[in-house]
Structure formats: C-alpha cells, structure tokens
Amino acid sequence: PYPGDFDRPTGIPATLALTLPAFFFKVALGIPAGIYAALHRGSGIDRAVMMTAVAGFTVPSFVLALLLVLVFAVQLGWLPSGGQDSWRHAILPIVTLSLGGAAVLARFTRSAMLEVLGQPYIRTASAKGVSWRKVVTSHALPNAAIPTVTILGFMVGTLIAGAVVVESVFAWPGVGRLLVVAVANRDLAVVQCILLLVAMTMVTSNLIVDFLYGFLDPRLRAKGAHA
DSSP: OOOSSSOOOOBHHHHHHHHHHHHHHHHHHHHHHHHHHHHTTTSHHHHHHHHHHHHHHHSOHHHHHHHHIIIIIIISOOSOSSOOSSGGGGHHHHHHHHHHHHHHHHHHHHHHHHHHHTSHHHHHHHHTTOOHHHIIIIIIHHHHHHHHHHHHHHHHHTTTGGGHHHHHHTTOOBHHHHHHHHHHTTOHHHHHHHHHHHHHHHHHHHHHHHHHHHHHOHHHHHHHHHO
C-alpha cells in the first residue's frame, strides 16, 4: 500500500530502523575518535576532536535536525526533509541521532583512556620493554572499556526514547512520534505502554552492562567467587 523503495515499517520497527544504524555509527565514530585523541593528547587533532565533541554534545538534537534539513534538504536539495518514502528519508534522522551520541562517546572514551594511561601499571609495562601497541591494546583498552560500556548501556536503553524529538522533526512514524501524538491527545493508555517499554529496555540494558563488567574486569569475577 505504500509507494517507495522499501516496505515502510511503523511503530517499534520504524524506530529501530533509525536507532540501530545510529547506534552503530555512534560506536564506529565516537570510540575510535576518543582513543585517538587520548593517544595524541595535546595535539591539534586532539583539540579538534574535543571541540567537535563539545559542539555535538551541547547542540540540542532538534536544532541539529533543523540545521541538517536547512542545509541538505532546503539549500542543497540532496535529501528529503521528512517522511518515509525511501531509504534516503532515513539518512538525516540517522545522522542527527548519531552525532550527539558519538560526541558523548568520544569524550568519555578519551577521559577513560587518559585515566588508565596515567596508572602505574601502564608505566611499569612500558618500562619492562613491552611495545606501546601491546600496552594500549592489552592493558589500556580493556580497563578503559568499563566506563565506555556504561555509556553504551545507557544509549541502548534509550534507543526508543531517544528518538522522540528526531521522529517528530522528520515526521518518522515510530514510537517516539507516537508518544508525542498520544500525549497531545491525552491517550494515557498508549503513553503508559510506551513508558513501560522504555523502562523495560533500560532495565534490560543495565543488566547486560552488569554482566559485561564481570567479563571485562577479572577483579569483579574474583569478588563474586569469594562472596
């Protein structure tokens, strides 16, 4: 019944069609940028990454969405400004959702890496002649992953709730837009169901993060074994 290049989902599938690719791009952009900035602390690239991260973190999602529409849809005419007629309609919402999360991940990853790189065992490993690449991959990254996993767990928990504003701006028929319409129409049953779904997603993601803590940090497994 829908024209276009693909069958258009609604509700949860429509929201996941935006948030899952956005989550992938957050990780693919934010974590490597944070690691690279930490390993090149004080350099021009480090400052550029942090300035970009601060800008991406502080700009509200609806402002970023409107700016992207103004540039790429209105002025350049490369992409549609809203709707769900083809895969091209998903590009701007995915980019909007990705940039803010990537900025957060870059900042937290950089801070976690700098904290770990300043620990005595890093200096000890370097003094023993261990190659810097191995020090980073075998010692620094696993320990810096714990706070990063915490942020990733929060982002997974907000996959549905985080798209409310973006779906409204781009007229994307997902759960976020449904929540806005339900609140406007005072449809309390729909609002309660969506909020319950969001709460269940948050609880599940937090449980997964707790299990990942034990996998990443052997000290936690040892404490659990002795408890």
